[in-house]
Amino acid sequence: MNIKDVAQRSGLPAKTIRYYEEIGLIRPLRATNGYRAFRESDLHKLTFLSRARSLGFSIEDCRTLLALYEDDSRASADVKAVANAHLARIAEKIAGLRAMEATLSHLISACAGDARPDCPILSGLETGLPAGAEGPEGAQCCGASQRV
Amino acid sequence: MNIKDVAQRSGLPAKTIRYYEEIGLIRPLRATNGYRAFRESDLHKLTFLSRARSLGFSIEDCRTLLALYEDDSRASADVKAVANAHLARIAEKIAGLRAMEATLSHLISACAGDARPDCPILSGLETGLPAGAEGPEGAQCCGASQRV
DNA sequence: CTTGACCTTCCCGTTACAGGAAGCCCCATA
DNA sequence: TATGGGGCTTCCTGTAACGGGAAGGTCAAG
Missing domain, CATH: 1.10.1660.10 (Multidrug-efflux Transporter Regulator; Chain: A; Domain 2)
Structure with a gap:
Protein backbone atom coordinates (compact mmCIF):
# COMPACT_ATOMS: atom_id res chain seq x y z
CA MET A 1 0.00 0.00 0.00
CA PHE A 57 -4.19 10.73 24.15
CA SER A 58 -0.91 12.52 23.66
CA ILE A 59 1.65 11.21 21.23
CA GLU A 60 3.72 9.95 24.13
CA ASP A 61 0.70 8.18 25.56
CA CYS A 62 0.15 6.70 22.13
CA ARG A 63 3.71 5.47 22.06
CA THR A 64 3.14 3.71 25.36
CA LEU A 65 -0.22 2.31 24.32
CA LEU A 66 1.19 1.09 21.03
CA ALA A 67 3.97 -0.71 22.85
CA LEU A 68 1.42 -2.39 25.10
CA TYR A 69 -0.73 -3.15 22.08
CA GLU A 70 2.16 -5.00 20.51
CA ASP A 71 3.24 -6.77 23.66
CA ASP A 72 1.35 -10.02 23.97
CA SER A 73 2.47 -10.45 27.56
CA ARG A 74 1.24 -7.04 28.72
CA ALA A 75 -0.85 -6.61 31.84
CA SER A 76 -4.19 -4.92 31.27
CA ALA A 77 -3.51 -3.01 34.49
CA ASP A 78 -0.78 -1.08 32.69
CA VAL A 79 -3.15 -0.05 29.95
CA LYS A 80 -5.80 0.89 32.45
CA ALA A 81 -3.35 3.05 34.37
CA VAL A 82 -2.50 5.07 31.28
CA ALA A 83 -6.15 5.45 30.42
CA ASN A 84 -7.09 6.48 33.93
CA ALA A 85 -4.39 9.11 34.05
CA HIS A 86 -5.66 10.52 30.81
CA LEU A 87 -9.24 10.42 32.03
CA ALA A 88 -8.19 12.46 35.03
CA ARG A 89 -6.55 15.05 32.79
CA ILE A 90 -9.71 15.27 30.74
CA ALA A 91 -11.79 15.78 33.85
CA GLU A 92 -9.45 18.56 34.95
CA LYS A 93 -9.73 20.28 31.64
CA ILE A 94 -13.49 20.05 31.70
CA ALA A 95 -13.57 21.53 35.17
CA GLY A 96 -11.36 24.41 34.09
CA LEU A 97 -13.46 25.08 31.03
CA ARG A 98 -16.66 24.97 32.99
CA ALA A 99 -15.31 27.52 35.42
CA MET A 100 -14.45 29.77 32.49
CA GLU A 101 -17.84 29.17 30.99
CA ALA A 102 -19.61 30.05 34.22
CA THR A 103 -17.69 33.27 34.74
CA LEU A 104 -17.94 34.32 31.16
CA SER A 105 -21.63 33.63 30.73
CA HIS A 106 -22.21 35.49 33.95
CA LEU A 107 -20.43 38.55 32.59
CA ILE A 108 -22.16 38.26 29.25
CA SER A 109 -25.61 38.10 30.75
CA ALA A 110 -24.89 41.33 32.58
CA CYS A 111 -23.93 43.15 29.39
CA ALA A 112 -26.57 45.12 27.53
CA GLY A 113 -24.88 44.57 24.19
CA ASP A 114 -26.04 47.81 22.63
CA ALA A 115 -24.37 50.92 21.24
CA ARG A 116 -23.45 52.35 24.64
CA PRO A 117 -19.89 52.00 25.93
CA ASP A 118 -20.78 50.77 29.43
CA CYS A 119 -19.76 47.14 29.58
CA PRO A 120 -19.72 44.81 32.59
CA ILE A 121 -17.50 42.44 30.67
CA LEU A 122 -14.73 44.99 30.33
CA SER A 123 -15.14 46.26 33.86
CA GLY A 124 -15.15 42.69 35.08
CA LEU A 125 -11.85 42.09 33.34
CA GLU A 126 -10.51 45.34 34.68
CA THR A 127 -11.43 45.09 38.33
CA GLY A 128 -11.35 41.39 38.94
CA LEU A 129 -14.38 39.35 38.12
CA PRO A 130 -17.29 38.79 38.77
CA ALA A 131 -18.47 42.42 38.51
CA GLY A 132 -21.84 41.97 40.24
CA ALA A 133 -22.53 38.65 41.94
CA GLU A 134 -26.18 37.88 42.33
CA GLY A 135 -26.78 35.95 45.50
CA PRO A 136 -25.49 32.50 46.43
CA GLU A 137 -26.13 29.92 43.75
CA GLY A 138 -23.55 28.94 41.16
CA ALA A 139 -21.19 26.40 42.64
CA GLN A 140 -17.87 27.27 41.11
CA CYS A 141 -17.28 30.51 39.32
CA CYS A 142 -14.34 32.76 38.64
CA GLY A 143 -10.81 31.56 38.64
CA ALA A 144 -9.82 29.25 35.85
CA SER A 145 -6.45 29.61 34.16
CA GLN A 146 -5.76 26.95 31.60
CA ARG A 147 -4.48 26.66 28.07
CA VAL A 148 -7.54 26.41 25.91
CA MET B 1 7.90 50.47 38.06
CA PHE B 57 -9.37 34.36 25.44
CA SER B 58 -6.73 34.01 22.76
CA ILE B 59 -4.05 36.62 22.37
CA GLU B 60 -5.82 37.97 19.31
CA ASP B 61 -9.07 38.19 21.24
CA CYS B 62 -7.17 40.02 23.94
CA ARG B 63 -5.84 42.45 21.38
CA THR B 64 -9.39 43.18 20.29
CA LEU B 65 -10.69 43.42 23.83
CA LEU B 66 -7.85 45.70 24.83
CA ALA B 67 -8.63 48.01 21.93
CA LEU B 68 -12.26 48.14 23.01
CA TYR B 69 -11.19 48.65 26.60
CA GLU B 70 -9.22 51.69 25.56
CA ASP B 71 -11.84 53.07 23.24
CA ASP B 72 -14.23 55.28 25.20
CA SER B 73 -16.67 55.35 22.33
CA ARG B 74 -16.93 51.58 21.98
CA ALA B 75 -20.27 49.80 21.76
CA SER B 76 -20.80 47.15 24.41
CA ALA B 77 -22.32 45.03 21.65
CA ASP B 78 -18.86 44.64 20.13
CA VAL B 79 -17.45 43.38 23.39
CA LYS B 80 -20.36 41.05 23.88
CA ALA B 81 -19.91 39.61 20.41
CA VAL B 82 -16.28 38.70 21.11
CA ALA B 83 -17.24 37.19 24.43
CA ASN B 84 -20.10 35.21 22.96
CA ALA B 85 -17.93 33.80 20.23
CA HIS B 86 -15.44 32.68 22.83
CA LEU B 87 -18.17 31.23 24.99
CA ALA B 88 -19.31 29.16 22.04
CA ARG B 89 -15.79 27.85 21.51
CA ILE B 90 -15.59 26.91 25.16
CA ALA B 91 -18.87 25.05 24.92
CA GLU B 92 -17.61 23.17 21.89
CA LYS B 93 -14.47 22.15 23.67
CA ILE B 94 -16.43 20.98 26.67
CA ALA B 95 -18.68 18.91 24.44
CA GLY B 96 -15.68 17.32 22.74
CA LEU B 97 -14.02 16.55 26.03
CA ARG B 98 -17.17 15.09 27.48
CA ALA B 99 -17.51 12.79 24.50
CA MET B 100 -13.94 11.63 25.06
CA GLU B 101 -14.61 11.24 28.74
CA ALA B 102 -17.70 9.15 28.11
CA THR B 103 -16.01 6.82 25.65
CA LEU B 104 -12.90 6.48 27.71
CA SER B 105 -14.58 5.83 31.02
CA HIS B 106 -16.74 3.30 29.26
CA LEU B 107 -13.69 1.43 28.03
CA ILE B 108 -11.96 1.71 31.37
CA SER B 109 -14.87 0.29 33.28
CA ALA B 110 -14.80 -2.73 31.01
CA CYS B 111 -11.13 -3.42 31.71
CA ALA B 112 -10.19 -5.81 34.48
CA GLY B 113 -6.93 -4.06 35.16
CA ASP B 114 -5.05 -7.10 36.33
CA ALA B 115 -2.01 -9.05 35.19
CA ARG B 116 -3.74 -10.67 32.22
CA PRO B 117 -3.18 -9.29 28.73
CA ASP B 118 -6.84 -9.19 27.67
CA CYS B 119 -7.80 -5.55 27.50
CA PRO B 120 -11.04 -4.01 26.21
CA ILE B 121 -9.31 -0.65 26.02
CA LEU B 122 -6.77 -1.88 23.50
CA SER B 123 -9.30 -3.88 21.55
CA GLY B 124 -11.61 -0.87 21.57
CA LEU B 125 -8.85 1.23 20.06
CA GLU B 126 -8.07 -1.49 17.60
CA THR B 127 -11.51 -2.32 16.29
CA GLY B 128 -13.33 0.95 16.59
CA LEU B 129 -14.89 1.86 19.87
CA PRO B 130 -17.00 1.18 21.93
CA ALA B 131 -16.11 -2.52 22.28
CA GLY B 132 -19.26 -3.63 24.08
CA ALA B 133 -22.12 -1.16 24.37
CA GLU B 134 -24.40 -1.90 27.27
CA GLY B 135 -27.94 -0.91 26.42
CA PRO B 136 -29.33 2.55 25.65
CA GLU B 137 -28.34 5.14 28.20
CA GLY B 138 -25.40 7.50 27.71
CA ALA B 139 -26.42 10.33 25.43
CA GLN B 140 -23.34 10.99 23.35
CA CYS B 141 -20.46 8.60 23.23
CA CYS B 142 -17.69 7.80 20.81
CA GLY B 143 -16.44 10.23 18.26
CA ALA B 144 -14.54 13.20 19.55
CA SER B 145 -11.44 14.42 17.78
CA GLN B 146 -10.04 17.61 19.23
CA ARG B 147 -6.74 19.07 20.30
CA VAL B 148 -6.60 18.52 24.01
C1' DC C 1 6.10 12.02 -25.29
C1' DT C 2 3.41 14.42 -22.42
C1' DT C 3 0.21 15.11 -18.87
C1' DG C 4 -1.38 14.65 -14.36
C1' DA C 5 -1.57 12.29 -10.21
C1' DC C 6 1.29 10.37 -7.15
C1' DC C 7 5.39 10.23 -4.24
C1' DT C 8 9.74 12.15 -1.93
C1' DT C 9 12.46 15.48 1.21
C1' DC C 10 13.03 19.93 3.28
C1' DC C 11 11.82 24.11 5.45
C1' DC C 12 8.81 27.49 7.56
C1' DG C 13 4.65 28.68 10.39
C1' DT C 14 1.49 27.81 14.09
C1' DT C 15 0.24 29.20 20.01
C1' DA C 16 1.90 31.43 23.88
C1' DC C 17 5.14 31.42 26.02
C1' DA C 18 9.58 28.86 29.22
C1' DG C 19 14.43 28.06 29.88
C1' DG C 20 18.78 29.52 29.70
C1' DA C 21 23.10 31.93 28.11
C1' DA C 22 25.82 36.18 27.86
C1' DG C 23 26.33 40.44 29.43
C1' DC C 24 25.03 45.25 31.53
C1' DC C 25 23.48 47.89 35.84
C1' DC C 26 22.83 49.14 40.61
C1' DC C 27 23.21 49.05 45.50
C1' DA C 28 25.25 47.55 49.80
C1' DT C 29 28.81 46.00 52.45
C1' DA C 30 33.71 44.96 53.90
C1' DT D 1 37.51 50.48 46.18
C1' DA D 2 36.49 45.94 45.26
C1' DT D 3 33.11 42.50 45.38
C1' DG D 4 29.05 40.32 45.60
C1' DG D 5 24.28 39.41 44.54
C1' DG D 6 20.20 40.78 42.48
C1' DG D 7 18.11 43.04 39.08
C1' DC D 8 17.68 43.98 34.08
C1' DT D 9 18.60 43.40 28.94
C1' DT D 10 18.67 40.79 24.37
C1' DC D 11 18.95 36.57 21.77
C1' DC D 12 18.37 31.71 20.80
C1' DT D 13 16.21 27.36 21.33
C1' DG D 14 12.34 24.31 22.38
C1' DT D 15 7.57 23.03 23.10
C1' DA D 16 2.88 19.71 20.48
C1' DA D 17 1.48 17.96 16.62
C1' DC D 18 1.24 18.67 12.73
C1' DG D 19 -0.21 21.95 7.97
C1' DG D 20 1.28 24.37 3.82
C1' DG D 21 3.99 24.63 0.16
C1' DA D 22 8.26 24.37 -2.77
C1' DA D 23 11.38 21.58 -5.64
C1' DG D 24 11.84 17.53 -7.81
C1' DG D 25 11.51 12.19 -8.85
C1' DT D 26 7.95 8.39 -10.54
C1' DC D 27 4.28 6.00 -12.65
C1' DA D 28 0.29 4.86 -15.61
C1' DA D 29 -2.61 6.42 -19.35
C1' DG D 30 -3.46 8.48 -23.73
Whole structure:
Protein backbone atom coordinates (compact mmCIF):
# COMPACT_ATOMS: atom_id res chain seq x y z
CA MET A 1 0.00 0.00 0.00
CA ASN A 2 1.10 3.53 -0.73
CA ILE A 3 0.61 6.36 1.69
CA LYS A 4 -2.63 7.59 0.23
CA ASP A 5 -4.24 4.19 0.68
CA VAL A 6 -3.38 3.93 4.35
CA ALA A 7 -4.33 7.56 4.78
CA GLN A 8 -7.82 6.89 3.52
CA ARG A 9 -8.19 3.64 5.38
CA SER A 10 -6.84 4.92 8.68
CA GLY A 11 -8.46 8.32 8.47
CA LEU A 12 -5.15 10.09 9.03
CA PRO A 13 -3.69 12.72 6.67
CA ALA A 14 -0.61 11.63 4.75
CA LYS A 15 1.34 14.40 6.44
CA THR A 16 0.51 12.95 9.82
CA ILE A 17 1.58 9.48 8.75
CA ARG A 18 4.95 10.78 7.59
CA TYR A 19 5.27 12.58 10.88
CA TYR A 20 4.50 9.41 12.81
CA GLU A 21 7.23 7.65 10.93
CA GLU A 22 9.63 10.49 11.62
CA ILE A 23 9.06 10.24 15.37
CA GLY A 24 9.28 6.46 15.27
CA LEU A 25 5.70 5.42 15.88
CA ILE A 26 5.67 3.33 12.74
CA ARG A 27 8.39 1.89 10.51
CA PRO A 28 6.98 1.18 7.07
CA LEU A 29 9.14 -0.58 4.48
CA ARG A 30 10.43 1.19 1.41
CA ALA A 31 9.89 0.18 -2.20
CA THR A 32 12.80 0.39 -4.62
CA ASN A 33 11.49 3.68 -5.92
CA GLY A 34 11.70 5.19 -2.47
CA TYR A 35 7.98 5.10 -1.81
CA ARG A 36 6.81 3.97 1.59
CA ALA A 37 5.39 0.45 1.41
CA PHE A 38 2.84 -0.11 4.16
CA ARG A 39 1.93 -3.55 5.41
CA GLU A 40 -1.38 -4.53 6.98
CA SER A 41 0.28 -4.32 10.37
CA ASP A 42 1.21 -0.71 9.66
CA LEU A 43 -2.36 0.04 8.78
CA HIS A 44 -3.52 -1.53 12.02
CA LYS A 45 -1.14 0.61 14.00
CA LEU A 46 -2.18 3.75 12.19
CA THR A 47 -5.83 3.02 12.81
CA PHE A 48 -5.04 2.39 16.44
CA LEU A 49 -3.18 5.68 16.60
CA SER A 50 -5.99 7.51 14.90
CA ARG A 51 -8.50 6.30 17.47
CA ALA A 52 -6.23 6.91 20.42
CA ARG A 53 -5.52 10.45 19.22
CA SER A 54 -9.23 11.09 18.75
CA LEU A 55 -9.67 10.20 22.41
CA GLY A 56 -7.16 12.89 23.25
CA PHE A 57 -4.19 10.73 24.15
CA SER A 58 -0.91 12.52 23.66
CA ILE A 59 1.65 11.21 21.23
CA GLU A 60 3.72 9.95 24.13
CA ASP A 61 0.70 8.18 25.56
CA CYS A 62 0.15 6.70 22.13
CA ARG A 63 3.71 5.47 22.06
CA THR A 64 3.14 3.71 25.36
CA LEU A 65 -0.22 2.31 24.32
CA LEU A 66 1.19 1.09 21.03
CA ALA A 67 3.97 -0.71 22.85
CA LEU A 68 1.42 -2.39 25.10
CA TYR A 69 -0.73 -3.15 22.08
CA GLU A 70 2.16 -5.00 20.51
CA ASP A 71 3.24 -6.77 23.66
CA ASP A 72 1.35 -10.02 23.97
CA SER A 73 2.47 -10.45 27.56
CA ARG A 74 1.24 -7.04 28.72
CA ALA A 75 -0.85 -6.61 31.84
CA SER A 76 -4.19 -4.92 31.27
CA ALA A 77 -3.51 -3.01 34.49
CA ASP A 78 -0.78 -1.08 32.69
CA VAL A 79 -3.15 -0.05 29.95
CA LYS A 80 -5.80 0.89 32.45
CA ALA A 81 -3.35 3.05 34.37
CA VAL A 82 -2.50 5.07 31.28
CA ALA A 83 -6.15 5.45 30.42
CA ASN A 84 -7.09 6.48 33.93
CA ALA A 85 -4.39 9.11 34.05
CA HIS A 86 -5.66 10.52 30.81
CA LEU A 87 -9.24 10.42 32.03
CA ALA A 88 -8.19 12.46 35.03
CA ARG A 89 -6.55 15.05 32.79
CA ILE A 90 -9.71 15.27 30.74
CA ALA A 91 -11.79 15.78 33.85
CA GLU A 92 -9.45 18.56 34.95
CA LYS A 93 -9.73 20.28 31.64
CA ILE A 94 -13.49 20.05 31.70
CA ALA A 95 -13.57 21.53 35.17
CA GLY A 96 -11.36 24.41 34.09
CA LEU A 97 -13.46 25.08 31.03
CA ARG A 98 -16.66 24.97 32.99
CA ALA A 99 -15.31 27.52 35.42
CA MET A 100 -14.45 29.77 32.49
CA GLU A 101 -17.84 29.17 30.99
CA ALA A 102 -19.61 30.05 34.22
CA THR A 103 -17.69 33.27 34.74
CA LEU A 104 -17.94 34.32 31.16
CA SER A 105 -21.63 33.63 30.73
CA HIS A 106 -22.21 35.49 33.95
CA LEU A 107 -20.43 38.55 32.59
CA ILE A 108 -22.16 38.26 29.25
CA SER A 109 -25.61 38.10 30.75
CA ALA A 110 -24.89 41.33 32.58
CA CYS A 111 -23.93 43.15 29.39
CA ALA A 112 -26.57 45.12 27.53
CA GLY A 113 -24.88 44.57 24.19
CA ASP A 114 -26.04 47.81 22.63
CA ALA A 115 -24.37 50.92 21.24
CA ARG A 116 -23.45 52.35 24.64
CA PRO A 117 -19.89 52.00 25.93
CA ASP A 118 -20.78 50.77 29.43
CA CYS A 119 -19.76 47.14 29.58
CA PRO A 120 -19.72 44.81 32.59
CA ILE A 121 -17.50 42.44 30.67
CA LEU A 122 -14.73 44.99 30.33
CA SER A 123 -15.14 46.26 33.86
CA GLY A 124 -15.15 42.69 35.08
CA LEU A 125 -11.85 42.09 33.34
CA GLU A 126 -10.51 45.34 34.68
CA THR A 127 -11.43 45.09 38.33
CA GLY A 128 -11.35 41.39 38.94
CA LEU A 129 -14.38 39.35 38.12
CA PRO A 130 -17.29 38.79 38.77
CA ALA A 131 -18.47 42.42 38.51
CA GLY A 132 -21.84 41.97 40.24
CA ALA A 133 -22.53 38.65 41.94
CA GLU A 134 -26.18 37.88 42.33
CA GLY A 135 -26.78 35.95 45.50
CA PRO A 136 -25.49 32.50 46.43
CA GLU A 137 -26.13 29.92 43.75
CA GLY A 138 -23.55 28.94 41.16
CA ALA A 139 -21.19 26.40 42.64
CA GLN A 140 -17.87 27.27 41.11
CA CYS A 141 -17.28 30.51 39.32
CA CYS A 142 -14.34 32.76 38.64
CA GLY A 143 -10.81 31.56 38.64
CA ALA A 144 -9.82 29.25 35.85
CA SER A 145 -6.45 29.61 34.16
CA GLN A 146 -5.76 26.95 31.60
CA ARG A 147 -4.48 26.66 28.07
CA VAL A 148 -7.54 26.41 25.91
CA MET B 1 7.90 50.47 38.06
CA ASN B 2 10.32 47.84 36.90
CA ILE B 3 9.22 44.61 35.34
CA LYS B 4 9.29 42.58 38.52
CA ASP B 5 6.89 44.97 40.21
CA VAL B 6 4.28 44.79 37.47
CA ALA B 7 4.82 41.07 37.26
CA GLN B 8 3.91 40.64 40.90
CA ARG B 9 1.04 43.08 40.76
CA SER B 10 -0.47 41.76 37.54
CA GLY B 11 0.18 38.13 38.29
CA LEU B 12 1.98 37.62 35.00
CA PRO B 13 5.53 36.25 34.66
CA ALA B 14 8.15 38.76 33.53
CA LYS B 15 8.75 36.61 30.47
CA THR B 16 5.14 36.94 29.48
CA ILE B 17 5.22 40.69 29.92
CA ARG B 18 8.24 40.99 27.65
CA TYR B 19 6.44 38.81 25.15
CA TYR B 20 3.37 41.03 25.29
CA GLU B 21 5.52 44.01 24.53
CA GLU B 22 7.17 42.16 21.68
CA ILE B 23 3.83 41.43 20.03
CA GLY B 24 2.61 44.96 20.65
CA LEU B 25 0.01 44.46 23.36
CA ILE B 26 1.74 47.00 25.60
CA ARG B 27 4.29 49.73 24.99
CA PRO B 28 6.09 50.56 28.22
CA LEU B 29 8.54 53.47 28.32
CA ARG B 30 12.25 52.98 28.73
CA ALA B 31 14.47 54.41 31.42
CA THR B 32 17.89 55.79 30.44
CA ASN B 33 19.53 52.58 31.59
CA GLY B 34 17.44 50.59 29.15
CA TYR B 35 15.09 49.17 31.75
CA ARG B 36 11.39 49.08 30.95
CA ALA B 37 9.53 51.78 32.86
CA PHE B 38 5.92 50.78 33.43
CA ARG B 39 3.21 53.32 34.12
CA GLU B 40 0.01 52.68 36.04
CA SER B 41 -1.81 52.41 32.73
CA ASP B 42 0.55 49.62 31.68
CA LEU B 43 -0.20 47.81 34.89
CA HIS B 44 -3.93 48.16 34.26
CA LYS B 45 -3.55 46.70 30.80
CA LEU B 46 -1.47 43.81 32.06
CA THR B 47 -3.98 43.02 34.75
CA PHE B 48 -6.71 43.16 32.17
CA LEU B 49 -4.73 40.81 29.95
CA SER B 50 -4.05 38.45 32.80
CA ARG B 51 -7.75 38.15 33.56
CA ALA B 52 -8.78 37.82 29.94
CA ARG B 53 -6.19 35.10 29.39
CA SER B 54 -7.36 33.25 32.47
CA LEU B 55 -10.81 33.17 30.91
CA GLY B 56 -9.28 31.48 27.91
CA PHE B 57 -9.37 34.36 25.44
CA SER B 58 -6.73 34.01 22.76
CA ILE B 59 -4.05 36.62 22.37
CA GLU B 60 -5.82 37.97 19.31
CA ASP B 61 -9.07 38.19 21.24
CA CYS B 62 -7.17 40.02 23.94
CA ARG B 63 -5.84 42.45 21.38
CA THR B 64 -9.39 43.18 20.29
CA LEU B 65 -10.69 43.42 23.83
CA LEU B 66 -7.85 45.70 24.83
CA ALA B 67 -8.63 48.01 21.93
CA LEU B 68 -12.26 48.14 23.01
CA TYR B 69 -11.19 48.65 26.60
CA GLU B 70 -9.22 51.69 25.56
CA ASP B 71 -11.84 53.07 23.24
CA ASP B 72 -14.23 55.28 25.20
CA SER B 73 -16.67 55.35 22.33
CA ARG B 74 -16.93 51.58 21.98
CA ALA B 75 -20.27 49.80 21.76
CA SER B 76 -20.80 47.15 24.41
CA ALA B 77 -22.32 45.03 21.65
CA ASP B 78 -18.86 44.64 20.13
CA VAL B 79 -17.45 43.38 23.39
CA LYS B 80 -20.36 41.05 23.88
CA ALA B 81 -19.91 39.61 20.41
CA VAL B 82 -16.28 38.70 21.11
CA ALA B 83 -17.24 37.19 24.43
CA ASN B 84 -20.10 35.21 22.96
CA ALA B 85 -17.93 33.80 20.23
CA HIS B 86 -15.44 32.68 22.83
CA LEU B 87 -18.17 31.23 24.99
CA ALA B 88 -19.31 29.16 22.04
CA ARG B 89 -15.79 27.85 21.51
CA ILE B 90 -15.59 26.91 25.16
CA ALA B 91 -18.87 25.05 24.92
CA GLU B 92 -17.61 23.17 21.89
CA LYS B 93 -14.47 22.15 23.67
CA ILE B 94 -16.43 20.98 26.67
CA ALA B 95 -18.68 18.91 24.44
CA GLY B 96 -15.68 17.32 22.74
CA LEU B 97 -14.02 16.55 26.03
CA ARG B 98 -17.17 15.09 27.48
CA ALA B 99 -17.51 12.79 24.50
CA MET B 100 -13.94 11.63 25.06
CA GLU B 101 -14.61 11.24 28.74
CA ALA B 102 -17.70 9.15 28.11
CA THR B 103 -16.01 6.82 25.65
CA LEU B 104 -12.90 6.48 27.71
CA SER B 105 -14.58 5.83 31.02
CA HIS B 106 -16.74 3.30 29.26
CA LEU B 107 -13.69 1.43 28.03
CA ILE B 108 -11.96 1.71 31.37
CA SER B 109 -14.87 0.29 33.28
CA ALA B 110 -14.80 -2.73 31.01
CA CYS B 111 -11.13 -3.42 31.71
CA ALA B 112 -10.19 -5.81 34.48
CA GLY B 113 -6.93 -4.06 35.16
CA ASP B 114 -5.05 -7.10 36.33
CA ALA B 115 -2.01 -9.05 35.19
CA ARG B 116 -3.74 -10.67 32.22
CA PRO B 117 -3.18 -9.29 28.73
CA ASP B 118 -6.84 -9.19 27.67
CA CYS B 119 -7.80 -5.55 27.50
CA PRO B 120 -11.04 -4.01 26.21
CA ILE B 121 -9.31 -0.65 26.02
CA LEU B 122 -6.77 -1.88 23.50
CA SER B 123 -9.30 -3.88 21.55
CA GLY B 124 -11.61 -0.87 21.57
CA LEU B 125 -8.85 1.23 20.06
CA GLU B 126 -8.07 -1.49 17.60
CA THR B 127 -11.51 -2.32 16.29
CA GLY B 128 -13.33 0.95 16.59
CA LEU B 129 -14.89 1.86 19.87
CA PRO B 130 -17.00 1.18 21.93
CA ALA B 131 -16.11 -2.52 22.28
CA GLY B 132 -19.26 -3.63 24.08
CA ALA B 133 -22.12 -1.16 24.37
CA GLU B 134 -24.40 -1.90 27.27
CA GLY B 135 -27.94 -0.91 26.42
CA PRO B 136 -29.33 2.55 25.65
CA GLU B 137 -28.34 5.14 28.20
CA GLY B 138 -25.40 7.50 27.71
CA ALA B 139 -26.42 10.33 25.43
CA GLN B 140 -23.34 10.99 23.35
CA CYS B 141 -20.46 8.60 23.23
CA CYS B 142 -17.69 7.80 20.81
CA GLY B 143 -16.44 10.23 18.26
CA ALA B 144 -14.54 13.20 19.55
CA SER B 145 -11.44 14.42 17.78
CA GLN B 146 -10.04 17.61 19.23
CA ARG B 147 -6.74 19.07 20.30
CA VAL B 148 -6.60 18.52 24.01
C1' DC C 1 6.10 12.02 -25.29
C1' DT C 2 3.41 14.42 -22.42
C1' DT C 3 0.21 15.11 -18.87
C1' DG C 4 -1.38 14.65 -14.36
C1' DA C 5 -1.57 12.29 -10.21
C1' DC C 6 1.29 10.37 -7.15
C1' DC C 7 5.39 10.23 -4.24
C1' DT C 8 9.74 12.15 -1.93
C1' DT C 9 12.46 15.48 1.21
C1' DC C 10 13.03 19.93 3.28
C1' DC C 11 11.82 24.11 5.45
C1' DC C 12 8.81 27.49 7.56
C1' DG C 13 4.65 28.68 10.39
C1' DT C 14 1.49 27.81 14.09
C1' DT C 15 0.24 29.20 20.01
C1' DA C 16 1.90 31.43 23.88
C1' DC C 17 5.14 31.42 26.02
C1' DA C 18 9.58 28.86 29.22
C1' DG C 19 14.43 28.06 29.88
C1' DG C 20 18.78 29.52 29.70
C1' DA C 21 23.10 31.93 28.11
C1' DA C 22 25.82 36.18 27.86
C1' DG C 23 26.33 40.44 29.43
C1' DC C 24 25.03 45.25 31.53
C1' DC C 25 23.48 47.89 35.84
C1' DC C 26 22.83 49.14 40.61
C1' DC C 27 23.21 49.05 45.50
C1' DA C 28 25.25 47.55 49.80
C1' DT C 29 28.81 46.00 52.45
C1' DA C 30 33.71 44.96 53.90
C1' DT D 1 37.51 50.48 46.18
C1' DA D 2 36.49 45.94 45.26
C1' DT D 3 33.11 42.50 45.38
C1' DG D 4 29.05 40.32 45.60
C1' DG D 5 24.28 39.41 44.54
C1' DG D 6 20.20 40.78 42.48
C1' DG D 7 18.11 43.04 39.08
C1' DC D 8 17.68 43.98 34.08
C1' DT D 9 18.60 43.40 28.94
C1' DT D 10 18.67 40.79 24.37
C1' DC D 11 18.95 36.57 21.77
C1' DC D 12 18.37 31.71 20.80
C1' DT D 13 16.21 27.36 21.33
C1' DG D 14 12.34 24.31 22.38
C1' DT D 15 7.57 23.03 23.10
C1' DA D 16 2.88 19.71 20.48
C1' DA D 17 1.48 17.96 16.62
C1' DC D 18 1.24 18.67 12.73
C1' DG D 19 -0.21 21.95 7.97
C1' DG D 20 1.28 24.37 3.82
C1' DG D 21 3.99 24.63 0.16
C1' DA D 22 8.26 24.37 -2.77
C1' DA D 23 11.38 21.58 -5.64
C1' DG D 24 11.84 17.53 -7.81
C1' DG D 25 11.51 12.19 -8.85
C1' DT D 26 7.95 8.39 -10.54
C1' DC D 27 4.28 6.00 -12.65
C1' DA D 28 0.29 4.86 -15.61
C1' DA D 29 -2.61 6.42 -19.35
C1' DG D 30 -3.46 8.48 -23.73
